[in-house]
Amino acid sequence: MFGPLSSLLTHDMAIDLGTANTLIHVSGSGIVVDEPSVVAYHVKDGRKRVIAVGKAAKEMQGRTPRSIQVVRPMRDGVIADFAVAEEMIKYFMRRVDRVSVFAKPKVIVCVPHGATAVEKRAIRQSVLSAGARTAGLIPEPIAAALGAGLEILGPQGCMIVDIGGGTTEVAVLSMGDIVYATSIRVGGDYMDETLVNYALDELSIHMGYRTAERIKNSLGTARIPEDGAGEKVSFQGRSKDGGHPAEVYISQRMIAEALRDPVDQIRRAVSTACHRIPPELSADLWENGIVLTGGGALLKEIDIALHEYSKLTVTIAEDPLKCVATGTGIALAMGKRLGPIIDFES
Ligand SMILES: Nc1ncnc2c1ncn2[C@@H]1O[C@H](COP(=O)(O)OP(=O)(O)OP(=O)(O)O)[C@@H](O)[C@H]1O
Ligand SMILES: [Mg+2]
Structure with missing residues (x-):
């Protein structure tokens, strides 16, 4: 009901709600929030009061008195603590805009490929409760590929390996959708x-x-x-x-x-993906290679380690920590051109 007026008063947002970091991308401005997904609480008489969110909360980790709890509300790319996740998202969204009933933003959030229907609903609900007008979901590997500058709508296959804080997602994409994807709890x-x-x-x-x-x-x-x-x-x-x-x-x-061990598990996930795809796509991967995104792409020689094992060319995306957020922003701008990939309700 606040649709058209709302979009004039607020910024639509693309959110990468990661296990380690939360980023918000706003069209025209780029990434405006880039903070650890951490919340610090003061607990007194059973009541919790947020005292820090993001970098300030992460600084406190491992050195707090008993009255202060430092919580990471995301685990393996999905919400582990709903109430804390909602507080965190609300805090970050308010840093972008003063969200009010008259100015609620349209939001797209990325979700791990392996997330269950219940986990997806929790992510959507937390963003709506934090003040979004609508909350669309996009699979993380597609966002990562868009953010890495890959042409995903064509028939040429490509492989994206996103090594995050909680999970590594390996996906082969073709014609704007996922042909094969796997997610391991290694990051x-x-x-x-x-x-x-x-x-x-x-x-x-x-x-x-x-x-x-x-x-x-x-x-x-x-x-x-x-x-x-x-x-x-x-x-x-x-x-x-x-x-x-x-x-x-x-x-x-x-x-x-x-x-x-973590490096071997990532290598094996890539190898399994290579074995599971149709031969035509294997030929494309031989041409195009693998693109690495996520913070783990910055681990020294991870590209060489994966090349030695798969024999494919391995490229580290520019600014790998920001690819998913940038790509979610691109998806928001592409809107209907991406077809049913952005899921606005389930
Ligand atoms: N130079 C580096 N070398 C190795 N790892 C790094 C480097 N820089 C950051 N990382 C790691 O990358 C991880 C964060 O990456 P990223 O922000 O992509 O994860 P996330 O999106 O929050 O997690 P997920 O996608 O699993 O939900 C952290 O574990 C961090 O320690
Ligand atoms: Mg991530």
Whole structure:
């Protein structure tokens, strides 16, 4: 009922509601919100009060008193905590616009290919409750491909591998739709976890998750260095034996060993996709190769690791952390040209 007036007063938004990061794209302005999907609460007498959202909340992770809870409401690309997710989305949407009953934006959100009907409904409902006029859903691999600049409407097949915080989605697209897709619960979070476990088992030190992420992002590599240990970095944690603060060194070789399992699982998902598609599309992939998106695409030598295994050309998309949000924005602008791919109700 507020349709035409509403669009004059507000900005339509494309939202990438990720396990690690939430981004909002607004046409004409680009990405206007880019924040960790984290909320910090103060809990008193059983009542919760939001004290920080995004970067400020992430800063508090792992170092809060008992009265403060730091929550990541998204898990594996879907909502794990509905109430917190809604608060977070509302907070970010208000940063873009003052959402009111007279000015409710039209919103498109991307959802993992593997999300169930219930999970999709929860995502749509949280965006509507946060103040959207309508909430359309688009499969994440299609958004990632659009954001990476791929021509998805033609008959030429392409493969997109989106390595996020919670999941890696491998998809083969043709004629604007998904021919094959798979999603594995392996992404940056699991890589951090393997590093934390490695530090405990091999270096006898409890490493914090934020330290693990920082080390993975700066020095992490998908392949064991060909000669020597590679670069080294020191970090602090709690010693396994005495429990006192301690400092040790970790090398790129050690990090690559720690990351071996997540990298192997991603390789295998790509290999399975290659085996499951029709031969005509295999021929297209031979020509076009694989495009990597998501934060995990920034892991050093992940492109080489995937090339060695699949023999396909592997390209890292420009600005891989932003592809899904940019692509969701492109989908919003394309509207009906994308046909039934954007699902406005279910
Ligand atoms: N340089 C880097 N090397 C390796 N990993 C990185 C790098 N930079 C960021 N990452 C990781 O990328 C992940 C975040 O990526 P992204 O924002 O694409 O995930 P997301 O969209 O929130 O998650 P999902 O798509 O699974 O819901 C984090 O785990 C982060 O640690
Ligand atoms: Mg993502």
